[in-house]
Amino acid sequence: MARRTGGPDCRRPSTRFSMTIETPTSVPSSAERPCYRPRWYVQLAVAGWVAAQLLLPLRCLVADRLQRPPRFCWNMYSYQSNCEGGYVAIRPDGSSASLNPFQLFPREVGAFVTFHRDFLPSFHGWLCRGLELRQPEMRLQGEIRCSSAAGDQELLVRRGVDLCEAENFGVIDR
Amino acid sequence: MWFAEGNPLTLAVFRAAFALCLAAEVPSTRHMSVFAIEGGFHLPYLRLVPLLEPKLYAQVHLSQYFLILLLGLGVATRAAAGSLLFLQGWVFYADRMNFRNHPYFFLLVLAILLVSPCDDTLSLRAWLRGRRGLQAMLRPPHRPLTAQRLIQFQVVVVYVYAASMKIHPQFLGGGIVALEANRWLLGAAATDDARVALSSTFDPTVWMALSWGTIVLEGFLAVGLCWARARPLAFALGILFHLGLGLVMGVWTFSLGYLATYLLFLDPETIPCAIERASRRRRAVEAA
Numbered sequence: 001m002a003r004r005t006g007g008p009d010c011r012r013p014s015t016r017f018s019m020t021i022e023t024p025t026s027v028p029s030s031a032e033r034p035c036y037r038p039r040w041y042v043q044l045a046v047a048g049w050v051a052a053q054l055l056l057p058l059r060c061l062v063a064d065r066l067q068r069p070p071r072f073c074w075n076m077y078s079y080q081s082n083c084e085g086g087y088v089a090i091r092p093d094g095s096s097a098s099l100n101p102f103q104l105f106p107r108e109v110g111a112f113v114t115f116h117r118d119f120l121p122s123f124h125g126w127l128c129r130g131l132e133l134r135q136p137e138m139r140l141q142g143e144i145r146c147s148s149a150a151g152d153q154e155l156l157v158r159r160g161v162d163l164c165e166a167e168n169f170g171v172i173d174r
Numbered sequence: 175m176w177f178a179e180g181n182p183l184t185l186a187v188f189r190a191a192f193a194l195c196l197a198a199e200v201p202s203t204r205h206m207s208v209f210a211i212e213g214g215f216h217l218p219y220l221r222l223v224p225l226l227e228p229k230l231y232a233q234v235h236l237s238q239y240f241l242i243l244l245l246g247l248g249v250a251t252r253a254a255a256g257s258l259l260f261l262q263g264w265v266f267y268a269d270r271m272n273f274r275n276h277p278y279f280f281l282l283v284l285a286i287l288l289v290s291p292c293d294d295t296l297s298l299r300a301w302l303r304g305r306r307g308l309q310a311m312l313r314p315p316h317r318p319l320t321a322q323r324l325i326q327f328q329v330v331v332v333y334v335y336a337a338s339m340k341i342h343p344q345f346l347g348g349g350i351v352a353l354e355a356n357r358w359l360l361g362a363a364a365t366d367d368a369r370v371a372l373s374s375t376f377d378p379t380v381w382m383a384l385s386w387g388t389i390v391l392e393g394f395l396a397v398g399l400c401w402a403r404a405r406p407l408a409f410a411l412g413i414l415f416h417l418g419l420g421l422v423m424g425v426w427t428f429s430l431g432y433l434a435t436y437l438l439f440l441d442p443e444t445i446p447c448a449i450e451r452a453s454r455r456r457r458a459v460e461a462a
Binding site: 034037046050057070071072073077079105110113123 | 217
């Protein structure tokens with residue numbers, strides 16, 4: 001690859017715009033700049049990068065936001081989710097202890113990421129393993145309702161069932 | 175366009191500005207990416223990415239300052255950019271709950287800088303190789319502008335999708351803008367009643383207008399930055415927009431990092447020529 005050195009004459013002011021903001025000199029516009037001939041793998045890498053960055057976020061335009069949170073989509077401050085509910089651990093004698101899911105994460109955002117249909121089974125599995133270790137006779141029940149982008153609130157967890165025994169850990173498929 | 179050559183000084187200036195933004199981002203990432211620490215519930219992308227012990231987590235962030243310094247100074251740049259990419263990628267990909275858009279954007283930029291000639295000038299490496307003095311800095315050998323083009327492309331993609339993702343009733347109705355504005359005006363600790371009271375003092379059409387305006391502006395920035403005639407206006411509006419985001423939402427490192435990318439939309443000769451003109455003027459004043 002040949003390299004060109006030397007600078008342009010900076011004394012003359014710009015008379016036209018180029019592909020980039022201004023051409024303050026007699027330098028040719030970027031489109032007219034000498035181009036190097038990259039190797040095939042460089043061309044392939046650039047094409048792959050461009051295609052990936054263009055196509056990857058497309059899926060989020062049609063995705064169900066309650067199924068999984070939009071990621072790698074430049075979805076910046078564009079919607080708000082609201083979730084309510086919680087879990088109850090029930091002892092064999094009928095007494096219960098409530099679990100506030102928003103306090104189980106080091107930051108509250110963890111709950112809002114987890115409360116999606118694709119991720120809740122893993123979370124329930126983790127809660128169940130914790131219960132199994134401490135008090136295996138307890139049952140876990142819960143209710144999580146979420147809405148996204150001001151849509152209707154949807155129930156994500158089946159009511160009244162033992163989540164540790166239920167199919168898909170009690171998470172309701174769409 | 176992708177494989178043109180030019181003066182790499184602008185990319186080098188961007189490298190230095192970007193390093194400052196990375197340094198400013200470290201404390202925030204350390205505070206927010208705690209899901210990478212062992213213990214509790216995790217949502218890994220891949221089981222292959224191990225979680226970190228608290229002590230290692232702290233060291234991973236602390237060591238970034240040294241690597242960022244190397245990147246900023248332009249010495250061992252590729253090793254520094256590669257190591258930063260590895261460390262930041264590790265924390266980022268350790269858990270899905272760590273996802274935030276601007277660390278992701280910074281990772282993409284780091285990956286591009288890793289294979290770029292960003293340390294060919296305005297760097298300790300160039301100085302150590304004997305390219306010293308103003309002229310050597312301003313007029314280094316021309317290099318491929320491909321990395322610069324890829325970052326420009328990335329910036330445009332972000333604007334396009336950021337605008338597209340906002341086209342739904344909640345955003346268009348003004349709900350999100352009202353929420354963010356209220357957070358800013360009242361503080362995060364304000365009660366819901368206080369927020370509702372404040373929201374109701376403004377006509378809802380104000381929030382709607384701001385929401386629609388945001389989408390139109392982001393769309394315009396995507397086009398305007400690519401269109402030479404519109405670029406000065408896009409620069410002015412983009413600067414105001416990102417300073418506004420920094421102020422209202424507190425996302426200063428993202429805003430400033432994004433504004434730093436605007437440098438790459440300048441013609442590669444703009445900065446060298448501006449410095450030369452300033453230098454010539456100074457010499458003329460001194461001679462007089």
